[in-house]
């Protein structure tokens with residue numbers, strides 16, 4: 001432990017105390033054998049003998065889990081809603097996400113190349129909206145299974161020519177279980193066989209009652225293919241967002257969730273993360289799931305390098321030691337040593353857990369065999 005006395009330091013370096021005292025003097029530190037020297041001096045002296053000092057950082061790895069720190073209400077600011085599009089296969093999720101993305105004026109103005117990072121942001125009436133670009137409920141459930149809640153609003157897409165289907169029900173169940181407000185987009189309205197009334201009736205059985213029938217669910221008829229009804233849909237998203245009073249504190253170390261992650265041959269581990277609170281900055285020491293690193297570079301959904309990202313912003317980051325998993329949470333720490341120590345403690349805990357699990361399994365197998 002630090003500090004050490006000159007005598008203790010000499011002993012550890014296997015040198016004469018007088019030699020250490022001389023070296024300290026050269027550094028401008030006058031000390032006798034019983035005097036304590038601080039970490040900086042220890043590091044400098046050790047370096048002279050070619051010894052690298054590694055300070056053991058005492059950490060409480062549960063600090064990572066204390067992600068829900070209370071923010072001072074005065075520091076809270078409005079943040080963009082994070083929207084997930086769900087629905088039955090072929091009902092038009094991908095077409096809708098593409099259509100929304102292409103009406104993204106900011107991306108065009110900036111002349112940026114839109115790249116796929118698993119999420120994107122559009123601006124509508126000077127307000128930003130973040131869309132998770134991983135359609136389908138698999139992404140949603142994977143995240144939820146890992147304890148992450150990233151979605152503020154779910155758009156359930158139902159094809160007007162097909163109506164409520166098994167995956168429509170599933171999607172609604174997921175959104176309701178997560179207590180995420182639902183907006184129903186009745187898609188393919190351009191088709192002659194479109195029957196929006198039938199869709200409404202079927203959804204009423206699932207407790208989604210349109211406003212005109214005395215309920216409180218918002219229905220928006222659209223054609224993702226023709227780009228019709230998208231303005232109304234965006235307006236409704238903003239309306240629901242306003243009612244939800246979504247807020248975050250940009251003036252703190254960032255926390256959030258991994259949307260996607262992969263290993264890139266050139267860049268190493270690459271992760272798309274959604275900042276949920278605070279502001280993420282290049283250079284930040286970060287713990288992501290069981291891994292850690294320092295944010296070396298950040299890229300937004302337009303492929304532009306950025307230096308910082310506030311609440312509800314999706315960004316791609318590089319600089320992690322390892323590839324995290326979708327749904328992993330991240331948290332920035334004030335120094336890298338601490339981040340590393342916390343990540344290592346978490347990885348160790350995970351290993352123990354897995355070990356305990358395999359041991360239990362084999363024990364069960366053993367009993368089954370008897």
Ligand code: GDP
Pocket residue numbers: 087088089090091092093094095096135187188189190191222223224225226
């Ligand atoms: P997903 O499986 O939910 O992602 O559905 P897709 O977006 O891949 O769409 C499935 C098919 O429906 C594609 O052939 C689309 O072109 C078509 N489609 C999607 N939206 C519309 C729409 O508004 N009108 C019409 N006529 N076809 C649509």
Ligand code: MG
Pocket residue numbers: 093094095135
């Ligand atoms: Mg699709």
